[in-house]
Amino acid sequence: MEHLLEQIAHCIEFGKVNEAASYPPEMKGQPGADEWTLTALQQGFSPEDILQKGFIRGMDRVGEKFAAHQIFVPQMLLSAKAMTTAMRHLQPFFQSGEAKKRGTFVIGTVAGDLHEIGKNLAGMMIAGNGWDVIDLGKDVKTERFAETVRQHPGCAVGLSALLTTTMEHMADTVNALKKEFPGLRILVGGAPVNAAFCSEIGADFYAANPQTAVQYLKEISVQ
Numbered sequence: 377m378e379h380l381l382e383q384i385a386h387c388i389e390f391g392k393v394n395e396a397a398s399y400p401p402e403m404k405g406q407p408g409a410d411e412w413t414l415t416a417l418q419q420g421f422s423p424e425d426i427l428q429k430g431f432i433r434g435m436d437r438v439g440e441k442f443a444a445h446q447i448f449v450p451q452m453l454l455s456a457k458a459m460t461t462a463m464r465h466l467q468p469f470f471q472s473g474e475a476k477k478r479g480t481f482v483i484g485t486v487a488g489d490l491h492e493i494g495k496n497l498a499g500m501m502i503a504g505n506g507w508d509v510i511d512l513g514k515d516v517k518t519e520r521f522a523e524t525v526r527q528h529p530g531c532a533v534g535l536s537a538l539l540t541t542t543m544e545h546m547a548d549t550v551n552a553l554k555k556e557f558p559g560l561r562i563l564v565g566g567a568p569v570n571a572a573f574c575s576e577i578g579a580d581f582y583a584a585n586p587q588t589a590v591q592y593l594k595e596i597s598v599q
């Protein structure tokens with residue numbers, strides 16, 4: 377059974393998007409992350425297991441190989457494409473079924489940072505739990521966040537950063553937003569971010585994963 381999740385991790389690791397994809401040549405004609413994810417769901421694997429033991433396990437290996445100079449940016453991009461394509465199948469499972477809207481959540485990856493998969497996943501899961509999500513995309517400047525918060529009073533904000541260099545931009549954004557909107561709740565996430573950094577820059581909550589963000593947002597939205 378675990379074999380299926382390993383197949384998914386393997387396809388993410390080697391950037392095999394789907395059966396039609398000709399890359400990598402040695403996997404030509406074989407199913408990719410797309411088909412294996414559907415098969416795993418049909419066989420009853422939980423979306424959480426597919427996410428953790430399939431997608432994220434594969435992506436962690438990609439990160440390790442990149443750090444060891446065994447692969448380069450083009451391969452990372454193909455892995456990202458494989459994960460993004462397969463992730464769409466999980467979306468329906470993250471719907472909580474609650475009709476009541478909890479509020480507006482503005483999310484984006486901070487300036488200078490092009491990593492968007494974790495942010496997309498968080499946005500998807502938060503939307504599935506009753507929030508109107510406004511996704512500003514990647515490489516989002518502070519002013520763009522501020523402008524959006526002005527248009528949506530009472531919203532909460534989520535910032536993502538994947539690079540140690542762009543964590544500084546995260547600090548600048550939090551600083552500027554807190555100055556203009558003192559009561560604004562700001563959540564921060566991304567692989568290099570942690571709870572100590574979160575409190576150091578004056579953000580409200582460090583989300584190691586989208587599930588903890590959903591829980592925190594539930595708590596603050598209860599009137």
Ligand code: B12
Nearest residue numbers: 439489490491492493494534536539540565566567583589
């Ligand atoms: C895929 C990838 C890329 C892709 C991104 C494609 C895309 N569309 O997103 C591309 C090829 C563009 C890329 C580029 C680069 N990358 Co890159 N990349 C990665 C990789 C392999 C995976 C990232 C990922 O998607 N992980 C999967 C997701 C699901 O995890 P996640 O983002 O951490 O998100 C989870 C949580 O953190 C959380 N979360 C994240 N954000 C938020 C926000 C909120 C609000 C909440 C609630 C939760 C939350 O939820 C998610 C689910 O649990 C990582 C290695 C790694 N393992 O992280 C390197 C990595 C981040 N990249 C790295 C580097 C160096 C680069 C480049 C500088 C390479 C280069 N020389 O050009 C460029 C930088 C470009 C830029 N300006 O941003 C380094 C960073 C090192 C550092 N310490 O700063 C890493 C760690 C690789 C490594 N080991 O060296 N990269």
